[in-house]
Amino acid sequence: MATQHQGDYTDASPRPTGTLGPSKHGAVVRVAVVGAGVSGLAAARALASAGVRTVVFEASDRVGGRLATWRAEPGLVFDAGATLIAPAGAEFRSFLEGLPEGSRPERIERWIAPHEGLRVLPGDPARNASARYAFPQGNQELAEVLAVGLEVRFGARVEWLDRMDGGVGVRGERFDAAVLAVPGPQALELLETMGERRPIRPDGYRSCLSVALGYPMDAPDLPWFALIDPDQRHPLGWLSLESRKVSGRAPAGWAAVVAQLSARASSDWYEVDDDAIVERTAGFVGRLFGRGWDAPKVSRVVRWRHSQPELSAMFESVNRPGSTVMVAGDGVTKGRVEYAYESGRRVAALLLEGRNGHGG
Numbered sequence: 001m002a003t004q005h006q007g008d009y010t011d012a013s014p015r016p017t018g019t020l021g022p023s024k025h026g027a028v029v030r031v032a033v034v035g036a037g038v039s040g041l042a043a044a045r046a047l048a049s050a051g052v053r054t055v056v057f058e059a060s061d062r063v064g065g066r067l068a069t070w071r072a073e074p075g076l077v078f079d080a081g082a083t084l085i086a087p088a089g090a091e092f093r094s095f096l097e098g099l100p101e102g103s104r105p106e107r108i109e110r111w112i113a114p115h116e117g118l119r120v121l122p123g124d125p126a127r128n129a130s131a132r133y134a135f136p137q138g139n140q141e142l143a144e145v146l147a148v149g150l151e152v153r154f155g156a157r158v159e160w161l162d163r164m165d166g167g168v169g170v171r172g173e174r175f176d177a178a179v180l181a182v183p184g185p186q187a188l189e190l191l192e193t194m195g196e197r198r199p200i201r202p203d204g205y206r207s208c209l210s211v212a213l214g215y216p217m218d219a220p221d222l223p224w225f226a227l228i229d230p231d232q233r234h235p236l237g238w239l240s241l242e243s244r245k246v247s248g249r250a251p252a253g254w255a256a257v258v259a260q261l262s263a264r265a266s267s268d269w270y271e272v273d274d275d276a277i278v279e280r281t282a283g284f285v286g287r288l289f290g291r292g293w294d295a296p297k298v299s300r301v302v303r304w305r306h307s308q309p310e311l312s313a314m315f316e317s318v319n320r321p322g323s324t325v326m327v328a329g330d331g332v333t334k335g336r337v338e339y340a341y342e343s344g345r346r347v348a349a350l351l352l353e354g355r356n357g358h359g360g
Contacts, residue, residue: 031351032057032168032175034158034190037065038337039328040181041146042344048150050352056150057170059157062140063147066307067337069138070212072298076242076256077138077249078212080302083226083240083258084108085133085142085337091345092338096133103145105133106246110225117234118287123224136248142337160193161325168194168324177324177351181344183306184313184331191325198318200331201311206263207270208307211281212256214298219243219255220289227288235265236284257285257296266307274301308335315343319350326350 029052033044036058044054062068068081085105087093096105111128114121135141161178162169168178180187188200219241227239238260243250250256259281261269269277278299286294308330315332326347333339 029053029177030055030175032170032173032178033181034170034178035065035181035329036060036063036143036147036152037181037329038067038143038146038340039330039344040065040179041143041150042341043179043181043326043328043348044150044344045146046345046348047351050348052352054150055170055173055175056147056152057156057158058152058154061154063152064140064143066304067140067143068302069140070300070302071138072212072214072300074254075251076214076254076298077136078214078242078256078258078300079134079139079240080210080212080258080300081304082139082337083134083238083242083260084245085139086130087133087338088130089338089342092341095341099145103141105135105139105142108132108134108225108245110223110244112226112228113224114230115227115234115236115239116229116231118236118284120224120227120288134246136246139337158190161190163194177326179326179328179344179347179351181328182331183329184309184327185306187327187329187331191327194325196325198313198327200313200318200327201309204310205306206308206310207266208263208304209261209266209269209277210302210304211259211261211278212298212300212302213259213278213282213285213296214250215255215257215293216253216297217255217292218253219250219257229262232262232264235261236281237262237265239285239288259285263308270303274299277301315346319347321350321353323350 031047031052031054033040033056036056044056047054066081070078070080111123113123164174167174167176184200185202188202225241225245229237240258242256282294282296313332318332319326328343328347333343
């Protein structure tokens, strides 16, 4: 289903700042973007701002990819994918600061503490000095903002690409170029359908089990909002007290918690049924916080098959100037929201430079 993405972000729509002009076939330049995660939306937004017609193809029914928010009664908000946003780069930070008032993320004031076998250790002051943010109504809101004004087609899985009249065929339509903003292995498969091979790793992704837990009690008031096992030896790799992270995550008298299991535990337990995963995970939370925390009233397990890349290919080796197919996302960069955004902007810039350099 195609939709012109809307939202309560009327000032966030991409504004055309120029045009590419016609392609060699005389038609307005069109670019297909496969994947409505942060990298794909950032690429589409940058292209649309330059006057390029873009169509975003998304297999699921929502934008955001691994920027995923789950909401549950009675007003609980969980980030089941990326739990925080750390804008170290000037470009991404400027984008966030330029969002309409009321649509900007909140700074997370509490810090992250390491744990060793569920024993909480002092946090690193240097690392905790970095600014971290989250959206009160869930980090998926970032993707919603990026998508405003773009044509996004939901339920539009792309399984192959064609060479079509000097361009790229996507689901039977001709485009002048395409951006593959999907995990590396999927991008590699799509490239192979049109006879191309790029130096992208066909494997090497860590899976992740993300467990959302809701409790009819207030979260403990601690100086930290999250725990991390730096060595990833314990099954509990990450714990986020969502209702202590930023405002708006839970009503009074309730706590929202997200636990993300280590790569090894996620791999070992990936096919285990949800109830067993919740029971084991809640047991860890109970050991941390005491009585009652081993028995959540609300729960959900979210499985990420391609969560984080072990190693990414070099952006420059995968994306060649002049190519009609570009790759964005964590297949060519580190697995963080900021890097996904930057990679989308970079592929858009390459396409714009290539078209302008060839006189449109």
